[in-house]
Amino acid sequence: MTGLMFVAGLVIGAAAGMWVGKRREYVPTTEEKLVRKVYRHVDEIIGATKNESQLRADMRFRLIHPRFHLLRPWKNWRLLVPRRVRQWIADYLWPTPKMGPGVNPLPSDQRIAHYVRHSPDFRTWTVHYSAEAPANHAPFIEWLTKGRPVQGGGMAQALGLEWHAGLFRVERNWRDGLVHLTVAGPAPEFTPTVPHGVGADV
Numbered sequence: 001m002t003g004l005m006f007v008a009g010l011v012i013g014a015a016a017g018m019w020v021g022k023r024r025e026y027v028p029t030t031e032e033k034l035v036r037k038v039y040r041h042v043d044e045i046i047g048a049t050k051n052e053s054q055l056r057a058d059m060r061f062r063l064i065h066p067r068f069h070l071l072r073p074w075k076n077w078r079l080l081v082p083r084r085v086r087q088w089i090a091d092y093l094w095p096t097p098k099m100g101p102g103v104n105p106l107p108s109d110q111r112i113a114h115y116v117r118h119s120p121d122f123r124t125w126t127v128h129y130s131a132e133a134p135a136n137h138a139p140f141i142e143w144l145t146k147g148r149p150v151q152g153g154g155m156a157q158a159l160g161l162e163w164h165a166g167l168f169r170v171e172r173n174w175r176d177g178l179v180h181l182t183v184a185g186p187a188p189e190f191t192p193t194v195p196h197g198v199g200a201d202v
Helices: 002-025 030-046 048-064 073-080 083-093 109-115 140-146
Strands: 116-118 124-128 168-173 178-183
Touching: 030 048, 030 109, 030 116, 030 124, 030 140, 048 083, 109 116, 109 124, 140 168, 140 178
Parallel strands: none
Antiparallel strands: 116 124, 124 178, 168 178
């Protein structure tokens, strides 16, 4: 058993090293940077960070405190791993952020795409709000497009546009929790396929 765990640790370590090296060499495109910028501007309004924190906490708990499956014994593989190792893996995959605003790391691009997507011409942006969003309150759409008073944010600011009434054509999909925002004018000019900058995300 000890030898098997040692080999498994070597494999996991090698895979993690390759993944970290690959991530370090990757230069995000202008499109990816723009999507991340939009996500930052609408994050608090749509409750994305709170939702991601809850998902992270759920995954940590299931790994650290696995249930015993009597009828499906193959699912008990977590119980074969020492708790200390499970704790280390959970801390590595889903670190617990410190309390306070602005201390949560950005989620992966795949998770960001769950909340923010755009059309090929960048005119229409689809925002998927979470259960934490005040979607049924009157100022929600104004906050989403213009930003909250004092706190800022909003789609217009993220796209570098000056907000005015009618800047966006708004369509709601209440069942799926989606808001489609279409710029009611010339599309913002971007060059999404050209890498810009080295390493650091904007």
